[in-house]
Amino acid sequence: MKRHSWLGQLGLVLPFLIPVVLFSVIPLLRGIYLGFTDYRFGFEMRFNGLENYRYMLTDRYFWSSFRVGAIWTIGTTLGQVVLGLALAQLLNADLFGYRLARVLVLVPWAMPPVIRGLMWNMVLLPDTSGPVNHLLMQAGLISQPINWLSSVSWALPSIILVGIWGGLPQASIVLLAGLQAIPKELYEAASLDGAGVFSQFRYVTLPALKPVITSLVSLRFMWNFNAFGLVYTLTQGGPGGRTRLPMLFAYEEAFRYGNAGYSAALGNVMVLVVSLLVVLYIRRELKESEV
Amino acid sequence: MDYRLKNLLAKAVMQVCLLLFVVFLAFPLVWMLSTSLKPNPEIYARVPSLIPKEPTLDHFRVAFGQQDLLSGIYNSFKIGVISSLVVLVLAVPAAYALVRFKTVINKSVMAWILVSQLFPSILIIIPLFVVLRNLALTNSHIGIILVYTVWSLPFVLWMMRSYVQGIPEELEEAAFIDGCSRLQVLSKIVFPLLLPGIVASGLFAFVSAWNEFFFALVLLKSPKLTTLPVYLSRFTGSEGMTRLGPLAASCLVATIPTLVVFTFLQKGLVSGLMSGAVKQ
Numbered sequence: 001m002k003r004h005s006w007l008g009q010l011g012l013v014l015p016f017l018i019p020v021v022l023f024s025v026i027p028l029l030r031g032i033y034l035g036f037t038d039y040r041f042g043f044e045m046r047f048n049g050l051e052n053y054r055y056m057l058t059d060r061y062f063w064s065s066f067r068v069g070a071i072w073t074i075g076t077t078l079g080q081v082v083l084g085l086a087l088a089q090l091l092n093a094d095l096f097g098y099r100l101a102r103v104l105v106l107v108p109w110a111m112p113p114v115i116r117g118l119m120w121n122m123v124l125l126p127d128t129s130g131p132v133n134h135l136l137m138q139a140g141l142i143s144q145p146i147n148w149l150s151s152v153s154w155a156l157p158s159i160i161l162v163g164i165w166g167g168l169p170q171a172s173i174v175l176l177a178g179l180q181a182i183p184k185e186l187y188e189a190a191s192l193d194g195a196g197v198f199s200q201f202r203y204v205t206l207p208a209l210k211p212v213i214t215s216l217v218s219l220r221f222m223w224n225f226n227a228f229g230l231v232y233t234l235t236q237g238g239p240g241g242r243t244r245l246p247m248l249f250a251y252e253e254a255f256r257y258g259n260a261g262y263s264a265a266l267g268n269v270m271v272l273v274v275s276l277l278v279v280l281y282i283r284r285e286l287k288e289s290e291v
Numbered sequence: 292m293d294y295r296l297k298n299l300l301a302k303a304v305m306q307v308c309l310l311l312f313v314v315f316l317a318f319p320l321v322w323m324l325s326t327s328l329k330p331n332p333e334i335y336a337r338v339p340s341l342i343p344k345e346p347t348l349d350h351f352r353v354a355f356g357q358q359d360l361l362s363g364i365y366n367s368f369k370i371g372v373i374s375s376l377v378v379l380v381l382a383v384p385a386a387y388a389l390v391r392f393k394t395v396i397n398k399s400v401m402a403w404i405l406v407s408q409l410f411p412s413i414l415i416i417i418p419l420f421v422v423l424r425n426l427a428l429t430n431s432h433i434g435i436i437l438v439y440t441v442w443s444l445p446f447v448l449w450m451m452r453s454y455v456q457g458i459p460e461e462l463e464e465a466a467f468i469d470g471c472s473r474l475q476v477l478s479k480i481v482f483p484l485l486l487p488g489i490v491a492s493g494l495f496a497f498v499s500a501w502n503e504f505f506f507a508l509v510l511l512k513s514p515k516l517t518t519l520p521v522y523l524s525r526f527t528g529s530e531g532m533t534r535l536g537p538l539a540a541s542c543l544v545a546t547i548p549t550l551v552v553f554t555f556l557q558k559g560l561v562s563g564l565m566s567g568a569v570k571q
Contacts, residue, residue: 012388013396016381016444023441024407024415027422031414041421083312090309095302101309103554104317110553111320112502114520115542119319121527122326122535129339131322168316197301219408226411229504229520233527250413255509260417267414275409 034264041258052265062266064241065249066273072160072245073225079164080220081213084171091172092179102176109169117233120162124148149235155242159234166230167223171216178212179205214285218278225274246270320546327351327539334535350536351544359514360541363522367501367545370432370518374439375496378447379489381440386451387481391460404445412505420509430512438506443496450495454488494552501548519545 035052039045056062091102108116124132126147133145148158182205190200206213228247231237237244237252244252246266254263322341326334327350329343354360389397419438420429428434458481466476504520511517523545526538 009388009392009394009396012384013400016385016448017396017400019381019437019441020403020444023419023422023437024444025403027415027418028407028410030418034417035414086308087312090305090312093302093305093309095306095309098309101313104313106553107317107320107550110549111546112504112520112549114502114504114524115546116319118523118526118538118542119323121532122539123319123322125532128337129335131318131339131341134339165316165319222409228412229524232504232508233524236527247411247413250411251505251509254413254417260421264414264417267411267417270411271409271414278409 031264032268034261035268036265037261039261039264041254041260045261048261052262053269055262056265056269061241061244061249065244065246066269068156068242068244069225069246071156072163072227072231072243073221075160076163076167076224076227077217077220079160080167080171080224081175081217083164084168084175084216085209085213087168087172088175088179091176105172106169108166113166113227113229114233116162116166117230120165120234121149124158126150150239152239152242155235155239159231159243162234163224163227163230167220171220174216175209175212178209182208210285214282218282221278221281222274225270323539323542326535327543329536331536350540353537354540354544357537357541359517359522360519360544362515363517363519364544366432366516367519368548370436370439371497371500374436374443374500375493377436377440378443378496379493382444382447382451382492383485383489386448386455389448390452390455400448404449407445416506416509423510429510430516432516435507435510435518438510439496439500439503442503442506443499446499447492447496450492451485451488454485454492457488458484491556494556498549498552 034045036047036049037045038048038051087105091098091105095101111119122130124130126133126145126149128134128137128145130145132148133142136142137145146154148154186204186208187200190204195203226247227245228251231243231245231248235243237248247270250263250266250270253259253266325341325343328346328348330345330347330349333340333343333345385400389400423429423434423437426434428437462480462484463476466480471479502520503518504524507518507521508524511521514522523538523541526534
């Protein structure tokens, strides 16, 4: 039975491998290469080495989009993981209605990103007919309705809030699973040793969740950094580029202005930045757990 | 006594926090539902209210009167179903082979699954766009089905792999000893046991195609061919703000399939994600 295994496996795996290689591996390698050319859609392509990257260093839009991207990614990832941890604790605490809450909490997850954006457009309407403005004015916290998505100062915080909202369900469910995997005896032993709620959290919960948190932060970081649909429908990168994430910038370069080579170069830099940060983060976490 | 009081207080605070979380997470959907049922004057009223005073289904009527919405639903559905079926046909045998026979291919496939998570879709779409255009497959459903298939393959393979791992190999060996042929083992033992996993993975692939926006935005240009998210995304900005009611109604309709799938899959989804997350 095992003798033909290599051939047998190839037979079963080949139908899967061919499309993946043709339409995923090769395009990806080609995409990386395009980042070192001056390719524009419909024109001849010429290898130009590091020209794109030299230009990028002087490109004001590049710096501003990566700055926005950094704030967005750190803000959403941190918010999702910290609030997700709090929510997971609550869902795990045997409170009234926790079963229903576990289902309701998943709502944002089930929505397509485009609809998440449109929905928040309605919630954040710029005049008093929007519920957020209405409530804040009722509470006396603001005197004028705020144009959340097109104001220079509010647009980025607003989309970060929506981003946290969208990623919270997945983060909290993964963390809840992690919490449930912690043996109850550990808490019993800790409380016998006189540990209060906070030191139980600090010395039992957090260390036990460490691997889950590490993988969650890495995945969330990558996904948030590469986000597109949500912000596209919320602000389209506006006002004045204040919410133009790297993906939106690269999309516009390629499919609005036709600068495919430069856009691919932006993609290369995005991969480089993200993988460098994720690798550094994971290595640090691994080292800490060894000590 | 003091301890019990403190405990009670802590419970109450936690209860309030949980309620706040639920309101935060569910409110936008509730608000959209309310908008879709309000007559226009109520939508644009200076003082908004959560519960419609004179609920109406007019917006749904208007929404369904739009040819583009109907074709968007049809296109999204068709593309989602075909691409998830193709994904399953490719991924199920591959997952089985990867688990049961351990060779060099395994490591490279697994490495690819991880690497593919890292790359932004812009890097893959530019060359893909050129290739598909040369094959005259941009602005066609075949092209987008191809892209969605390849896009969800890594994750579906990952899911299917864990389902196959859940079937003890001894079960198959026992069937062999009892005189089953390879085909019989696969069809009578392996397939029935895998069925829940196949359904879950298929639904997952369907939902990711149904929700996908970026590739459809780039690849599908004509309004007749476009998918639901691309159709809806046209209503951002001032155009949508003047027609909030029908927009809310259309968005609700577009959300129903994913909501149904999610409630249906909730348990399996949670435990599936658990195993993926905790194992690392």
